[in-house]
Amino acid sequence: MTSAPDLGGAPNSGAGSNPGSGSLSATDQPLPSRRELRRREAEAAAANGAPTAVYSDAPLGYSDSTQVMPAVNSGTDPNLGAHAGAGADAANYSAQNYNAHNDGGHNDGGRRTNRRRQKPEREPLGPVRGTIRTFGELCITAGMVLILFVVWQLWWTDIEANRDNEVLADQLTDDWQNQDPNELPDDPDEPVVADPVEKNEAFGIFYIPRFGDDYYRTVAEGVDLEPVLNRMGVGRYPNSAMPGEVGNFSIAGHRVTYGKPLNQIAKLRPGDEIIVQTKDGFYTYTFRNFDIILPDAVEVLAPVPNEPKFKGKDRILTMTACNPMFSARERYVAYAELTDWTPAGDGAPENIKDSKAYDKVSKNGGA
Numbered sequence: 354m355t356s357a358p359d360l361g362g363a364p365n366s367g368a369g370s371n372p373g374s375g376s377l378s379a380t381d382q383p384l385p386s387r388r389e390l391r392r393r394e395a396e397a398a399a400a401n402g403a404p405t406a407v408y409s410d411a412p413l414g415y416s417d418s419t420q421v422m423p424a425v426n427s428g429t430d431p432n433l434g435a436h437a438g439a440g441a442d443a444a445n446y447s448a449q450n451y452n453a454h455n456d457g458g459h460n461d462g463g464r465r466t467n468r469r470r471q472k473p474e475r476e477p478l479g480p481v482r483g484t485i486r487t488f489g490e491l492c493i494t495a496g497m498v499l500i501l502f503v504v505w506q507l508w509w510t511d512i513e514a515n516r517d518n519e520v521l522a523d524q525l526t527d528d529w530q531n532q533d534p535n536e537l538p539d540d541p542d543e544p545v546v547a548d549p550v551e552k553n554e555a556f557g558i559f560y561i562p563r564f565g566d567d568y569y570r571t572v573a574e575g576v577d578l579e580p581v582l583n584r585m586g587v588g589r590y591p592n593s594a595m596p597g598e599v600g601n602f603s604i605a606g607h608r609v610t611y612g613k614p615l616n617q618i619a620k621l622r623p624g625d626e627i628i629v630q631t632k633d634g635f636y637t638y639t640f641r642n643f644d645i646i647l648p649d650a651v652e653v654l655a656p657v658p659n660e661p662k663f664k665g666k667d668r669i670l671t672m673t674a675c676n677p678m679f680s681a682r683e684r685y686v687a688y689a690e691l692t693d694w695t696p697a698g699d700g701a702p703e704n705i706k707d708s709k710a711y712d713k714v715s716k717n718g719g720a
Contacts, residue, residue: 507609507610510583510610510611510612511610511611511612511613513584513611514583514584514586514611514612515612517584517585517612518570518571518584518585518586518612521555521571521585521586522558522569522571522714524555525555525556525557525558525571526558526714526715528632529632529697532632534632534633534634534696534697534698535548535633537696542694543694544597544634544636544668544691544694545597545633545634545694545696546595546596546597546598547595547596547597547598547631547632547633548595549574549595550574551574552574552575552591553573553574553575553577553580553581553585554573554574555571555572555573555574555585555586556572556573556574556631557571557572557596557629557630557631558570558571558572558629558630558714559571559572559586559587559614559627559628559629559630560627560628560629560630560705560708560710560711561617561621561625561626561627561628562625562626562704562705562708563617563620563621563622563625564616564617564620565710566708566709566710567708567709567710567713568710569710569711569713569714570586570587570606570612570614571585571586571587572586572587572588572589572604572629573585573586573587573588573589574588574589574591575588575589575591576588576589576590576591576605582605582606582607582611583607583611584611586606586612586614587604587605587606587614587615587672588604588605588606589602589603589604590603590604590605590654593654593671594656594668594669596629596631596636597633597636597668597691597694598668599656599665599666599667599668600656600664600665600668600669601654601655601656601657601658601669601670601671602629602668602669602670602671603653603654603670603671603672603673604670604671604672604673605672605673605674606672606673606674607674607675608674608675608676608678608685609675609678609679615672615674618643618672618674618685618687619643619685621640621643621687622640623640623641623642624639624640625639625640626638626639626640626692626704627639627640627670627672627689628702628704628705629670630701630714632697633696633697634694634695634696634697634698634699635694635695635697635701635702635705636691636693636694637691637692637693637694637695637702637704638670638689638690638691638692639689639690639692640687640688640689641688641689641690642687642688643685643686643687643688644686644688645676645683645684645685645686646683646684646686647683647684648681648682648683648684650684653671653673653684653686654671656669657669658671658686658688667690667691668690668691669688669689669690669691670688670689670690670691671686671687671688671689672686672687672689673685673686673687701715
């Protein structure tokens with residue numbers, strides 16, 4: 354037979370005891386708490402010489418500095434004392450490290466900072482490495498200069514030339530208001546021939562609807578880069594015909610940079626109109642064909658293009674520009690023929706009358 358465990362309660366007074374007398378039966382005894390059970394186990398272990406353990410209801414890792422821990426029973430087991438001493442030493446060592454870190458850590462940290470701040474000594478460059486480095490720096494500088502030159506050539510020159518062209522067109526239209534146009538001929542279909550002007554002097558305005566609704570450029574006497582082609586728009590070849598005159602009215606202009614007045618010359622199609630405005634009126638030329646020639650093929654400027662021996666009876670417009678784009682090894686030539694003439698008093702032709710280009714020119718001065 355096995356006996357029931359002793360729960361520490363009062364002895365059983367018998368099954369016949371009166372419940373109302375205040376005493377409790379064995380089955381009515383309250384169960385001990387978990388803490389009481391642990392205390393009893395610890396007492397039993399200590400009685401048997403086993404190491405005792407400290408029990409607490411506090412969560413793991415929690416320590417209360419105000420609570421005094423029970424001493425370890427080192428008399429029973431000598432090793433327990435050694436472990437306890439080791440634990441104390443470890444705690445002291447940790448405290449010392451903490452104090453050293455907080456109190457004397459500056460010095461060590463300062464030394465490390467000083468070591469980091471010390472610049473390493475540079476290894477002297479040899480002649481080969483020095484030459485390569487200098488050459489590389491020169492190449493970078495030259496590259497930056499070239500980039501700035503390209504930006505200036507392809508972008509800034511257009512801005513300056515367009516601004517100069519606007520100012521020149523305003524001055525030209527203002528002058529026309531103060532000048533009397535030439536007397537009209539008896540035949541209304543006979544155009545008035547524009548008067549010759551001095552070199553580097555502006556005398557007309559070009560409108561080409563194919564190039565855009567806002568396109569207009571001034572035309573001046575001469576084909577020198579400065580100041581005509583670079584600042585004034587397009588230039589008339591000396592000794593060529595004037596607008597409206599029988600012969601070959603020949604002009605030249607940039608295809609890129611400096612306002613690029615003839616940038617879209619290759620987009621012209623047969624039937625496109627080119628209007629030239631002077632103080633006398635508007636000359637309408639109609640594009641018919643084009644050609645690509647070498648730079649020295651000056652025969653295209655003859656009164657009859659490519660036929661220098663003939664004078665001809667037609668009124669021709671010849672426009673020349675560099676070809677291909679960004680190159681000057683060839684010339685792109687566009688030919689047009691005079692098909693209409695409108696006196697200044699009759700107003701602008703219908704194809705440019707409502708354009709942004711003519712509206713801007715007429716508002717700034719007008720013909």
